[in-house]
Amino acid sequence: MTRIGAFARKLRVPALSIFVALFIGALFIIFTDVEVLGRLLSDPIGALSLGVGRAATAYSALLRGALGDPETIGKALASNGDVQLWARALRPIVESVVASVPLIFVGLGVSVAFRTGIFNIGGAGQYTMGAVGGTLAALIFGGGVTPVPIAIILVMIFGLIGGALWAFIPGFLKARVGASEVITTIMLNFIAAQFVFFLVSNFEFIQKPPRIQPVSKELSQFVDLPGILPIESLRLDIGIIVALLTAVAVSWFLFRSTRGFELRTAGLNIAAAKYAGMGAASSIITAMLISGAISGLGGALVAVGTVKQLSPGIAGSVGFTAIAIALVGGTRPSGVVATALVFGLLQHGGSLMQVTTSIPIEMLLFIQALVIAFIAAPELTLGIIKNPFVRRSKSVTK
Amino acid sequence: MSRTKKSSKGREKVSASSVPAGVEAHNAGESAEAHQQQVAARIRAGLFAIFAAVSVSITSGSFGVDGNFAFWSDSIGGEQVFFSVPVALLWGIVSVGFIAITLLQLLRGAKFAWRASIGIIAPALVIALLARLLDGTTANLTVFFTSTLSFAIPVGIGALAGIISERSGILNIAVEGKLLSGAMVGSIASSITGVAIAGPVAGALIGALLSLFLAWLGIRYKVDQIIAGTVINIGALGITSFAYLRILQPYSEYNRPIGIETVDIPLLSHIPILGPIFFSLSPYFYASIGLILFFTYMIYRTRWGLRLRAAGEQPSAAGTVGIDVVRLRYRAMLIAGLLAGFAGSYIALSGTGGFGINTSAGKGFIALAAVIFGAWNPVYAFGAALIFGMTSAATTLLSGLGVSLPPQILLSMPYIVTIIVVAGLIGRVRAPASAGRPYDQG
Numbered sequence: 001m002t003r004i005g006a007f008a009r010k011l012r013v014p015a016l017s018i019f020v021a022l023f024i025g026a027l028f029i030i031f032t033d034v035e036v037l038g039r040l041l042s043d044p045i046g047a048l049s050l051g052v053g054r055a056a057t058a059y060s061a062l063l064r065g066a067l068g069d070p071e072t073i074g075k076a077l078a079s080n081g082d083v084q085l086w087a088r089a090l091r092p093i094v095e096s097v098v099a100s101v102p103l104i105f106v107g108l109g110v111s112v113a114f115r116t117g118i119f120n121i122g123g124a125g126q127y128t129m130g131a132v133g134g135t136l137a138a139l140i141f142g143g144g145v146t147p148v149p150i151a152i153i154l155v156m157i158f159g160l161i162g163g164a165l166w167a168f169i170p171g172f173l174k175a176r177v178g179a180s181e182v183i184t185t186i187m188l189n190f191i192a193a194q195f196v197f198f199l200v201s202n203f204e205f206i207q208k209p210p211r212i213q214p215v216s217k218e219l220s221q222f223v224d225l226p227g228i229l230p231i232e233s234l235r236l237d238i239g240i241i242v243a244l245l246t247a248v249a250v251s252w253f254l255f256r257s258t259r260g261f262e263l264r265t266a267g268l269n270i271a272a273a274k275y276a277g278m279g280a281a282s283s284i285i286t287a288m289l290i291s292g293a294i295s296g297l298g299g300a301l302v303a304v305g306t307v308k309q310l311s312p313g314i315a316g317s318v319g320f321t322a323i324a325i326a327l328v329g330g331t332r333p334s335g336v337v338a339t340a341l342v343f344g345l346l347q348h349g350g351s352l353m354q355v356t357t358s359i360p361i362e363m364l365l366f367i368q369a370l371v372i373a374f375i376a377a378p379e380l381t382l383g384i385i386k387n388p389f390v391r392r393s394k395s396v397t398k
Numbered sequence: 399m400s401r402t403k404k405s406s407k408g409r410e411k412v413s414a415s416s417v418p419a420g421v422e423a424h425n426a427g428e429s430a431e432a433h434q435q436q437v438a439a440r441i442r443a444g445l446f447a448i449f450a451a452v453s454v455s456i457t458s459g460s461f462g463v464d465g466n467f468a469f470w471s472d473s474i475g476g477e478q479v480f481f482s483v484p485v486a487l488l489w490g491i492v493s494v495g496f497i498a499i500t501l502l503q504l505l506r507g508a509k510f511a512w513r514a515s516i517g518i519i520a521p522a523l524v525i526a527l528l529a530r531l532l533d534g535t536t537a538n539l540t541v542f543f544t545s546t547l548s549f550a551i552p553v554g555i556g557a558l559a560g561i562i563s564e565r566s567g568i569l570n571i572a573v574e575g576k577l578l579s580g581a582m583v584g585s586i587a588s589s590i591t592g593v594a595i596a597g598p599v600a601g602a603l604i605g606a607l608l609s610l611f612l613a614w615l616g617i618r619y620k621v622d623q624i625i626a627g628t629v630i631n632i633g634a635l636g637i638t639s640f641a642y643l644r645i646l647q648p649y650s651e652y653n654r655p656i657g658i659e660t661v662d663i664p665l666l667s668h669i670p671i672l673g674p675i676f677f678s679l680s681p682y683f684y685a686s687i688g689l690i691l692f693f694t695y696m697i698y699r700t701r702w703g704l705r706l707r708a709a710g711e712q713p714s715a716a717g718t719v720g721i722d723v724v725r726l727r728y729r730a731m732l733i734a735g736l737l738a739g740f741a742g743s744y745i746a747l748s749g750t751g752g753f754g755i756n757t758s759a760g761k762g763f764i765a766l767a768a769v770i771f772g773a774w775n776p777v778y779a780f781g782a783a784l785i786f787g788m789t790s791a792a793t794t795l796l797s798g799l800g801v802s803l804p805p806q807i808l809l810s811m812p813y814i815v816t817i818i819v820v821a822g823l824i825g826r827v828r829a830p831a832s833a834g835r836p837y838d839q840g
Contacts, residue, residue: 032641173821187817188817191814198807317635363636368632369632376626
């Protein structure tokens with residue numbers, strides 16, 4: 001009983017953060033509706049009910065996009081195994097899981113760095129360089145040059161290396177000369193995007209013919225990751241399995257291995273870690289290498305398996321989202337996976353919301369920002385549900 | 399190894415501000431730091447020597463090619479003045495410059511004012527590079543200079559905002575978010591009111607609001623200041639994109655700001671060639687120069703500035719002598735927000751397009767680079783913004799003329815330079831000691 005209670009208490013802040021952020025998001029939908037704003041003064045009740053109705057429509061579209069349409073699911077259940085109907089019923093939730101794969105990887109990656117006390121904002125850059133590695137491996141070894149399983153393994157290895165190399169630069173600079181990893185990783189994110197731009201617009205080997213757009217060739221011609229679902233048209237590939245295995249591995253590494261203990265100690269108290277004879281510099285470099293390698297692995301698998309193309313903007317907002325996920329998930333692998341799945345649902349649901357109700361998916365960025373703020377300031381979040389008539393203790397400012 | 403003047407310079411200013419605590423601790427690290435300064439000086443000399451060698455080899459390879467340039471003679475779009483210079487001459491000048499800098503660096507060691515010398519040689523290098531890459535095509539340099547400025551204004555003022563908040567002890571990676579918000583709100587305010595001044599004012603106000611929010615999270619709730627800054631950056635990108643797609647795009651009358659017209663300085667603007675470049679510019683430019691000079695004076699020469707720096711270096715000592723650090727930080731953040739929002743409004747109001755999604759395009763992060771490159775000094779930071787602006791203008795110019803060169807390399811320069819500077823390879827820059835640390839007022 002107490003264990004369940006403790007678990008519920010741990011979930012309280014993250015869950016509340018997401019709900020409050022979604023609620024504020026709804027307010028945003030209501031008060032950016034030009035029709036609502038226009039009627040607000042003349043007919044406030046009518047305007048607000050219109051706005052609430054619009055927000056409800058939007059969120060129900062989001063839910064349907066994330067989990068599936070109950071009607072379609074009902075039809076599929078009644079159909080007695082019609083593959084087409086099942087594919088349509090399951091597509092939303094499967095696509096949500098697909099959307100969460102990069103989030104799991106980069107979320108895990110930045111979590112390892114956060115645990116070591118390094119604020120690695122370079123998830124996007126490391127993911128991008130992993131995608132570069134994976135793409136190059138696919139172009140070189142794919143398309144029948146090596147057997148498919150070997151090509152896939154090489155894609156993953158090149159991804160690991162790409163991400164690790166990119167993370168090594170800030171890690172090394174932080175460990176040796178104390179350069180702020182915040183600045184260096186932000187800068188490296190930009191450089192990675194420019195580097196991809198350079199690659200996909202200057203090399204015939206990489207660029208998609210007729211070499212007008214800055215994108216790579218279609219990678220599915222070279223390496224195709226095998227799907228894991230019996231229905232062919234649902235594109236969930238081995239990426240999710242690798243992601244979950246990585247989470248298990250990270251969990252073991254952080255909480256069961258000596259090196260992981262050293263990293264966490266360095267994260268909690270670097271002076272104590274040094275005093276205990278743990279090399280702080282090597283902890284920082286190791287953490288960044290692992291962090292970058294995980295993000296890079298994700299980049300490679302998503303570029304080759306899901307997007308099937310390398311482009312300068314391949315990382316999108318994954319770097320930002322990953323920070324939110326790592327913080328909401330308490331930088332624990334299990335928490336990260338769970339949060340990434342929730343954000344994957346939001347992301348894919350959001351795209352359906354955008355299509356059907358023309359409410360821009362960019363709203364999710366705002367919601368993520370709010371979630372990060374609430375998680376980073378738990379007093380703020382708990383203050384929202386606390387009885388406002390009880391004076392808050394002064395302990396916050398002390 | 400005697401203590402070099404440079405290494406103790408920054409500290410003298412602070413220790414003069416009655417901040418005795420920690421000075422002994424600093425002295426222990428002094429000789430190690432002096433050694434590091436020597437190493438950095440040697441690395442700098444090596445880098446300059448490499449540049450000199452490359453310049454000489456380019457010079458020898460460019461005889462017979464002319465760099466063709468044009469200027470608008472009295473107003474943009476009017477008559478053009480053409481002239482051509484042998485590319486070899488330009489590179490000859492650059493080579494001599496680099497050789498001189500290398501020698502001076504070797505002779506004077508850590509005392510050499512390398513930042514200023516880079517500031518002098520970089521423009522010459524960019525022009526020479528431009529002439530070489532143009533390979534005979536004519537480029538209009540007036541356009542080049544004005545587009546340099548239009549990049550440097552938001553970056554330079556954004557950097558000034560970063561400097562003021564970091565000098566007070568609040569790490570400010572949220573400049574990008576404030577630029578973006580300032581751009582959008584400025585554009586909307588200008589469109590709705592139809593008054594030109596409303597844009598910059600509204601932009602500054604939203605910047606201030608975000609800045610105070612950042613300060614509130616950091617000071618009141620002790621949220622890690624990097625996380626708080628990230629919140630603002632992500633949130634601003636989300637809100638502005640959302641509002642753009644939902645309101646500004648369908649109802650574009652809210653995104654048609656009154657253009658800020660250029661101001662011709664009487665008499666000076668009629669000087670041929672120089673007039674259109676320096677004396678017929680957006681009022682933002684003159685305001686920016688004024689702000690940079692004003693705040694440089696304020697930071698280094700007034701009591702307010704002394705207290706500001708003390709709060710950023712040793713807040714506990716500052717608190718002991720009766721400075722209200724928390725209030726000072728809130729005020730500094732207010733000023734920083736006003737400045738960043740003002741800079742953001744320029745992005746939307748300087749052109750014709752109004753606000754667009756992610757219209758600041760990373761300028762806020764380049765501003766951070768300028769802060770570091772400029773060693774938390776507004777004038778140096780503005781110089782860095784100008785250099786970054788030149789690389790961006792050169793890229794635009796070259797791609798517009800269809801010259802094939804991977805512009806991504808040039809566009810990456812500010813970021814690469816920043817990493818090198820942060821790494822302390824070419825010279826140590828020291829951030830305000832307490833930037834990013836929460837302060838306990840006990």
